[in-house]
Amino acid sequence: MFAVCTLCADMDKKKLLQDVRQYRYAHEHEILKEFFDLLTIPNVSSDAENVRKNALFIRKMMEKRGINVRILETEGNPVIYGERMSSDSRQTLMFYIHYDGQPVDPSKWTDSSPFTPVLRPGKLRAGSSEPKPMPLPGAGEPIDEDWRIYARAASDDKAPISALLTALDALDRSGREVKNNLKFIFEGEEEAGSTHLLSCLKKHKDYLDADILFMCDGPVYFTGDPTLFFGVRGITSIQITVYGPNTSLHSGHFGNWAPNPANNLARLLASMKENSGRVTVKGFYDTVVPLSELEKEAIHNIPKCEEDLKKLYGFSGTEGSGKTYQETLQLPSLNINGINSGWVGDQARTIIPHQAVASLDIRLVKGNDPDDMVQKVIAHVKNQGYHLCDGEPDQKTRMAFPLLARVEVRENGYRASRTSMDLPICRRVIDSFSGYFEKNPLLLPTLGGSLPIYMFSDTLNIPIIGLPIVNHDNNQHQPDENLRIGHLWQGMETFAAIIMMEDR
């Protein structure tokens, strides 16, 4: 049901793929050499000096590919902006990647230094330092696609920089003309909360226009196949405190008569969800923008991974009333992050606790407003008979209301993003991207996790598609971060396909 490619177009794609592969076969050593050099520059967001060294190194990498580069200074680490405009006035594709990385604790890494990239002939076995490191083979020697590169940012998020720029090399060397305009935004503070990105985007808004923005971050789907995602869930988080007596009470002297806040909290939380996991908070699903037919079909086409996930994480019962895993991610969720009241285990004491606290997050989908969703939960708490306080209740309040609770917003949330797959530009991306690989790309309408993509969509008003390339088992944000080399190669091909996508 995606726009069917003509036989001719398919032939072109096969040829393109062949050309990119041919180029890569001939330059694997050179590509990895440049990538290793990039990984060697420490890039922890807080290490401003080294992050800037990365920016200068990447600037050179870009300029080598004929990209005009500007370093956009912010109050934090710089944003690297690049342009490679075509003489045709074709569509403009913009690519977002971040070049900073997560903090490192070298003592937790199998190899001593996270910024000395290490090649291994496979994935590290759990709890072992096998397989052992090996040197990078000399030029012309074969490189296996299952080998892995261990280093901070190998996957998150330097791999897309290498794959994107070497894809350009492959296209240029094959004599193809890149007719689309290309723009690049490489951020240096993503792992530190993107503090200065929004103001930078606003400041340079005038020339940051494009037809589509690709967010090149995160791993491909569990199956390892090329993946596009069109949205992410938003998030808001709250904390509910149920108040009991003004001090813990002896459970013998008062058990059966004094109110127990842990019991009341349990009842309150239980009232918010059916056994099936369906949230019973009034109106919780009312503002959800339904999926289009195209999006529904995309979800239907995603390979089922339920049984694998259950085995991996050791459970057999699920929420979602029999919905598939992917279907449940298209809906808002109300999830308990934690509960605390009194003590358990060795610390348990025979008391009636004075309060009980639960932290919850609400994952949002397109149509949900964070404040509105919080208000709905608040209304539910009130409907259960609670009087809501702004803080620790005073004596007068305690004597006036039998049920007392506080609902706090833990962190100001942000809404979900979802670019409609039905937009012409999105259909073109999907079409251009199809027919290359053995399997068509996986199209995910919404990732389960949350990213503040709204920053881009609000400021730049450009449709956004997520374009991840790395393996899902990359130890993202953890020690022993790694990249499977086959995914770097697949990433090059993916980028080549996107760069060459047809205009209107």
Add this chain to the structure above:
Amino acid sequence: MFAVCTLCADMDKKKLLQDVRQYRYAHEHEILKEFFDLLTIPNVSSDAENVRKNALFIRKMMEKRGINVRILETEGNPVIYGERMSSDSRQTLMFYIHYDGQPVDPSKWTDSSPFTPVLRPGKLRAGSSEPKPMPLPGAGEPIDEDWRIYARAASDDKAPISALLTALDALDRSGREVKNNLKFIFEGEEEAGSTHLLSCLKKHKDYLDADILFMCDGPVYFTGDPTLFFGVRGITSIQITVYGPNTSLHSGHFGNWAPNPANNLARLLASMKENSGRVTVKGFYDTVVPLSELEKEAIHNIPKCEEDLKKLYGFSGTEGSGKTYQETLQLPSLNINGINSGWVGDQARTIIPHQAVASLDIRLVKGNDPDDMVQKVIAHVKNQGYHLCDGEPDQKTRMAFPLLARVEVRENGYRASRTSMDLPICRRVIDSFSGYFEKNPLLLPTLGGSLPIYMFSDTLNIPIIGLPIVNHDNNQHQPDENLRIGHLWQGMETFAAIIMMEDR
């Protein structure tokens, strides 16, 4: 409805009370002097050397009153046993008191040393060191009954030793003949769990017979009136762990689909109690031995303290479906002591926790067997669809059952005790004790708290009545433990009335 005292008997009681008071007025200074000397000997249970010094001091106090004393050695601190037998073969009254005390942290006391008794002209005001200490007045100078003595064990439990022995003095000096046989068991390890008491009782069982045993410990009722209690609740405690995924999961990636153990635990706990507080575990109330008419009337006669307690502890809603506070204490309770799952507050993270744990205690009343009650809760958990594990479930178990939990017995419990008020000996105690004071004594069928009174009832097979004398605001087990002097005086009178109680 208690056996009505004749006018004549009432006159006798008034005379007795007068005599005891007369004696006390003339000897207040001397009584307090001896009591201060006793308080000066440190008595923390673990301090064997000093505890023994207490035993030797008390032995002398007893011998001074014509009591035959034997030090019963145990593997821990000694038990002091005493007898004062009458030439008549009248009934035998046995008194249990413990002479050891709770540990102390002198830095937390207002006065520097918990074993240097300090006299104050009133109760310490909260957060203040006022009123200031004062010296013990000289002989003949008036002593106010609202003054307080601050020292470890002043109330718990040396006050009854002083009150009981000085009551004997008062009776002896007034020329009255004590016709009842008196036996005394003073324990030295109560605050350390009475580890060696049971074996000691068994060893010396032959001569430890009596018609009634008075447990002289704990405070009188909130109102300050003389109090008798006939039972205590038993206790057993459990811990319920509900298992989720084998590791915490990202709530974005999996929220709405992976099972949330905190949510399941909340639902499970909520299923165990109605809004009203009534426990819905099947058969929870089935084995409760109903109260007799006499016991019901006793409860009815206890002054209502509900409104005061609500004000004191700052709540207006209660459990118990409108039952009075005392009525709820006559029933078993299922109380959540604590819940823990994931994190809350500053530590909250957006996860699905891997497990959720609740600790609970079950207070038992007469008729409830600890094991049976735990089995009923276990059956309830199973009825909610849970498969129960003995520990962390293995992968096979995880894959086989959608709901997994573990129920552990936290501490082996013990059953409740309740001596029937309808026994002739109990009716005599109540009768003898009535008509002395402005108000009749408060009769509590069951205290809310738990004590291992079963140790005595099982071994010695004697009816047991609790006979507390000290003020309820004595800071029991805490720093600044104290005794209101008026309660010591009232205790003397109480003991005198009991010692002189009529035979059959």
